[in-house]
Amino acid sequence: MKARLSVLIVILLSVLVIASTNKDIYDISNNNYQESLGNLGNIPSSMVQIASLEFKGVSADLLFLKTMAFIGLKIKENENLTSEQWHLVYDILQLITDLDTRFFDPYLFAQMMLPWQAGMVQEANSLLQKAANNRPNDFRPYYFLGFNAFYFEQNARKAALYFEKASVLPGAPFYFKGLAARFSVYDNNVSAGIAFLQKLLQQNSNNDRQVQQYLSTRLQALQAIQKLEKALADYTKSTGHPPKRIEDVIGYGDLEVMPEDPYGGKWIILDNGRVYTTSKLVSKKHKDSKQ
Amino acid sequence: MKSILAVALLSYKEGIRQKLLYSTVLFAILMCFGAVLVSGLFLRDISKIILDFCLTAVNIGGLLVPFFLAIHLLSRDIERKSIVTILAQPLARHSYIIGKFLGISYLTATVMAILTVTTFISVWMGIALYGEKFFTSFALLPVLSSILLSWLGILVLNAMVVLWCTVTTSSFLATLLTFFTYIIGHSIDDVVRFLSIENSKMIIALPVRKVIEFCQYIFPNLSAFDFKNQAAHGLSIPASEFLFVTVYAIAYICIILSLAILFFRKRDIA
Numbered sequence: 001m002k003a004r005l006s007v008l009i010v011i012l013l014s015v016l017v018i019a020s021t022n023k024d025i026y027d028i029s030n031n032n033y034q035e036s037l038g039n040l041g042n043i044p045s046s047m048v049q050i051a052s053l054e055f056k057g058v059s060a061d062l063l064f065l066k067t068m069a070f071i072g073l074k075i076k077e078n079e080n081l082t083s084e085q086w087h088l089v090y091d092i093l094q095l096i097t098d099l100d101t102r103f104f105d106p107y108l109f110a111q112m113m114l115p116w117q118a119g120m121v122q123e124a125n126s127l128l129q130k131a132a133n134n135r136p137n138d139f140r141p142y143y144f145l146g147f148n149a150f151y152f153e154q155n156a157r158k159a160a161l162y163f164e165k166a167s168v169l170p171g172a173p174f175y176f177k178g179l180a181a182r183f184s185v186y187d188n189n190v191s192a193g194i195a196f197l198q199k200l201l202q203q204n205s206n207n208d209r210q211v212q213q214y215l216s217t218r219l220q221a222l223q224a225i226q227k228l229e230k231a232l233a234d235y236t237k238s239t240g241h242p243p244k245r246i247e248d249v250i251g252y253g254d255l256e257v258m259p260e261d262p263y264g265g266k267w268i269i270l271d272n273g274r275v276y277t278t279s280k281l282v283s284k285k286h287k288d289s290k291q
Numbered sequence: 292m293k294s295i296l297a298v299a300l301l302s303y304k305e306g307i308r309q310k311l312l313y314s315t316v317l318f319a320i321l322m323c324f325g326a327v328l329v330s331g332l333f334l335r336d337i338s339k340i341i342l343d344f345c346l347t348a349v350n351i352g353g354l355l356v357p358f359f360l361a362i363h364l365l366s367r368d369i370e371r372k373s374i375v376t377i378l379a380q381p382l383a384r385h386s387y388i389i390g391k392f393l394g395i396s397y398l399t400a401t402v403m404a405i406l407t408v409t410t411f412i413s414v415w416m417g418i419a420l421y422g423e424k425f426f427t428s429f430a431l432l433p434v435l436s437s438i439l440l441s442w443l444g445i446l447v448l449n450a451m452v453v454l455w456c457t458v459t460t461s462s463f464l465a466t467l468l469t470f471f472t473y474i475i476g477h478s479i480d481d482v483v484r485f486l487s488i489e490n491s492k493m494i495i496a497l498p499v500r501k502v503i504e505f506c507q508y509i510f511p512n513l514s515a516f517d518f519k520n521q522a523a524h525g526l527s528i529p530a531s532e533f534l535f536v537t538v539y540a541i542a543y544i545c546i547i548l549s550l551a552i553l554f555f556r557k558r559d560i561a
Contacts, residue, residue, distance in 0.1 A: 053477040058344060061329075061333070104336050105335055109334065
């Protein structure tokens, strides 16, 4: 009886000690968290691969969980990560994606965090390119690369190329095809956009009518822009000065009548001398429904 | 043949009596809930996370047999001299070795089969909890092929256990040798690849290089049986690779068991 009572007291005291020190224990481990993550970032990838034996997939999962927890902790404490810490996160994401090259979450996490929070666009792009190489049937890495090129790097030509690559991959939304062509217009590369759309229409001749219609309209608009720009160049060459109104170019180049904007807009001459439309290549119906 | 099957069945029953199945079922339930709950902490690859954890658990479950049970079953016969009674029966030594190997292989298959069923339950629970959209990459055939190849890899390790138990006199030494075989077998592939990358900053001593080359030809390349990553991503395993790895396993098992029989024939067990 006495022995049982002693055991019970020991258990109760132990539970009390654990309950009261639990938070402190977590605080101590929190302090060591960054250090342990830093140590991991310094280990060469090949060594980590050797050490994880046949459990590379699960090691990548656990390492990624640790990285997310690290950033989550910083956000919770309203603490901004230093440049050094962001580079550490990048190194670990590289390590994780070396262990499992097809693991999409780290790539997505890199895209969500690195360009927005740390301004590390090149680093995010390097991870996304790795994703594109290792997930050849996934349109998302090219989509993100295209977005980064357009939004962060303001390079519409590069964005058009990435959207072109993404648009032909399985599962890509059909409007990517139009986006790639539109970025070509932003980059003054109308002929590239036309060639791309023509190729798509040729390849997708069996696709549903809605997609065909969408692509044909975009192609029609781009061909009109190309024709107008050719007439505009011809006008400038003949008269020695640029036209004041778009209507002035009728009769120059191959332009006999003013083409219609299939999106319902009006052709305009931009300050940089390029031809564009008030519809911005978005159908009037679509605009109205958005409003 | 009958005597081989009799030893195999006896070893299997003996293994089951070790309450291995109870612990396996407990492990399976923990794995099932653990994998489903942990996967919820991730962003999109929920199917991959569940399969990563479950296929790892299937493998660990299978590895419990060569590391703990097989050594115990084989060494106990020799250490307690009960092998003398067994061999007093009309039973050839090679039949004993092959029978023991088959027995522990059946045991491995049973454990892995239970955990495979649990894997599918986990996937089903994951679909119920998170929705089908996160499981579009899940494919049954790659998962089953990967488990089958993992089983073959563990069979090679089982054969190594039989060999080490016939060569050594203590179960501790056999466990240690099996452990090293496993580590070398799974890391040799990465080490060889690492060495093949010419790096001017890193100089590797010639003896180290030679030892690694030696290990490459002596120890089985166990990482060749690891297709867990492909299965977790729903990528099918090419039939040619499946066949090649299977033939490799059979050839290795034949060589190791033949060596084990040779050593066991010459061994004084009295």
